[in-house]
Amino acid sequence: MDRLLSRRGAGVAGALVLFAGLAAAPPASAGDPGQGHTVFASRCAMCHSAAKGGPTILGPTLWGVVGRPAxxxxxxxxxxGMKGAGFTWSNDRLRIYLPKPNGMVPGTKMTFAGLKNPTQIDDLIAYLNTLK
Ligand code: HEC
Incomplete structure (x- = not known):
């Protein structure tokens, strides 16, 4: 009986350690900005600068885009459509826009079919948050 109890105790302690570890880990939706930079380079950089005051390529610079009115x-x-969008870019707005730009902003000049991979979207948004 004693042995049984102490084994159960160890099990509870183990579960607590595991729980503490999970609590310390970043939430699953937090992307990796380094990976996001790679996504940006291959999917966005042909049309968007990431620099402060960067030039227009086909689209405007995305420096400071998170928190910027559209x-x-x-x-x-x-x-x-984009001029009259009337919202400010946030992580949530980007998460809706990037998979299907013309679904969110009808008539947008951004001729981009959309980024569908949720991990790439999270990584990209994490990267866009570093542009400030
Ligand atoms: C083929 C060129 C092209 C590609 C590729 C492209 N964009 Fe765009 N993007 C544009 C254009 C053009 C606009 C302006 C849209 C408008 O006026 O309707 C724009 C607008 C935007 C805006 C709104 C900017 C603002 O100032 O309100 C965001 C955000 C954006 N793009 C993000 C991205 C991201 C992130 C990627 C990569 C996944 C990407 N775009 C890929 C051309 C592109």
């Missing part, structure tokens, strides 16, 4: 980079000729 359609507001000076000197960029946005579509009327």
């Amino acid at each position: 359609g507001t980079v000076k000197g960029f000729a946005y579509s009327s």
Whole structure:
């Protein structure tokens, strides 16, 4: 009986250690900005600079995009849909936009079919958050 109890005790302690480990780990949806940079380089950089005050390629620079009102980079000729979007880019908005840009902003000039892989989206959003 004693042995049984102490084994159960060890099991509870083990579960607590495991729980503490899980609590310390980042949430599953937090992306890896390093991986996100790779995604950016292969899927976005042909049209977007990531630099502060960076040039227009086909799209505006994405420096500071998280927290920036949509359609507001000076000197960029946005579509009327993007100019009138009326929201500010947040992680959640990007998570909706990136898989299907023209689903969220009808008539957008961003001719990009969309990024479907949820891990790549999380990584990319983590990277975009570093551009500030
Ligand atoms: C083929 C070129 C092209 C590609 C590839 C592209 N974009 Fe764009 N993007 C644009 C254009 C053009 C606009 C302006 C859209 C408008 O005015 O409707 C834009 C707009 C945006 C905006 C809104 C910017 C603002 O100032 O409101 C975000 C955010 C964005 N793109 C993110 C991305 C990300 C992230 C990727 C990579 C997954 C990407 N884009 C790939 C061309 C592109």
